[in-house]
Amino acid sequence: MESVIEQLSEYELERGKPVPDTIHGIVQTNIAGELFIRYRSVYRIMSEVTLDTQPVGTTPDVLVYPTFEPDFQNRSARRSDPPLLTIEIQSPSQSLEVMVEKTAIYFHFGVKSCWVVLPSIKAVIVYTAPDTYRFFHDKDLLTDENAGIELPVDLLFA
Structure with a gap:
């Protein structure tokens, strides 16, 4: 039987997740x-910033921090302070189990809320604790009490 060797891209090796599609x-x-x-x-909204989570670091798709003045002279490769909110968008090759495991890593790091976004069904799971979540879809108003954020779900998938 022939074995298949899957070549990981530099992006996947660096960020530990699949290359994003359209x-x-x-x-x-x-x-x-x-x-x-x-x-x-x-809030300061950022994308693709690596967090110093253990054991190797993680790179959420979107991060939300309380507002701060950026220091453009001193740029660090990783952030050691937890954001208020991390948002992970599921890629076709990622299982829901893998996405949920990421929330555990983020909560352990000190994040207050984690969103798992499921584009294939146009839905968002908002975790406010490791085993506490709400499911939002269609015309729901996504409400994240920990972050004080409300967003119409349909606008996220427009």
Whole structure:
């Protein structure tokens, strides 16, 4: 029997997750955009910033921190302080189990809320604790009490 060797891209090796596709990119931009438009006065919205989680670090698709003034002169490769919120967007090759495991890593790091975004069914699971979550879809108003954020779900998948 012939074995198949899967070549991981530099992106996958560096970030520990699949290369995003078009849908992933659209949804990520929609989420970051909606958060920026509605919450930029109180939160700093970022994408693809590596966190110093154990054992090897993780790179959420979108991160939300309380607002701060960026220091453009001193740039660190990883952040050691937990964001308020991490958002992970499921890729076709990622199982829901893998996505849920990431939330455990983020909560252990000190994150207050984790969203798992499921583009294939246009839904978002909002975790406010490791085993506490709410499911939002269609025309629901996504409500994250820990982060103080509300967003219409349909705009995230427009």
